[in-house]
Amino acid sequence: MPGSLAAFLIVSLFASSVSAGVYTWTDADGVVHFSDRQPLSRNHDIVTLTEPSVVPMSENIEQGRRVSTINQQVSRSLERSSSDGRSSGTGKKADARHQKTCDGYRKRLARIQQQLRAGYSNDRGNRLRRQRREVSQALSRECLLR
Known part of the structure; x- marks a missing residue:
């Protein structure tokens, strides 16, 4: 066999x-x-032999490039943030502003999550999910990776 x-x-x-x-x-x-x-x-x-199925790999290759670019950007951001030595003088005001901005992102994200849990139509749900994605990315970029 x-x-x-x-x-x-x-x-x-x-x-x-x-x-x-x-x-x-x-x-x-x-x-x-x-x-x-x-x-x-x-x-x-x-x-009866059939033609082999062919899966285009160009989309996977492009997605891999995008992921690699994002990983490099995150690594550079982390390197910059770890090398930033904030001074205690004007740094306190900047830290307070930064904390306020991050809290604003978290509040917006919580409000969007609450609206999504409450129910929605298709168009409104798509808009809310897009907003959630944008706010989450901003929160990650400006608050979590710093």
């Missing part, structure tokens, strides 16, 4: 070059044979 499966796979690989067809039959010992030549003295079946 494994030999017949291997023969079928080999025949399948070369199916594009076979123009006449593929024939299969079982001999007296129970061995299954595959050939591109029709057997003369045996009952046989014709194997």
Whole structure:
């Protein structure tokens, strides 16, 4: 059986070059044979081979590039934030403003989440999900990665 499966796979690989067809039959010992030549003295079946399915990989490659670019941006952002030595003088006002901005993002995100849980129509739900995505990205970019 494994030999017949291997023969079928080999025949399948070369199916594009076979123009006449593929024939299969079982001999007296129970061995299954595959050939591109029709057997003369045996009952046989014709194997119908289909074209292999092809999955375009260009979208996956582009998505991989986008993910790599985002990873590099996050790494650079983390490196900058770890090398920033904030001074205690004007840094307190900047920290307070930054904290206020982050709290605003969190409140907006909580309000959007609450509206999504309350129920919505399709158009409103799409708008709320888009807003949630934008606010979440801003929160991550400006507050969590700093």
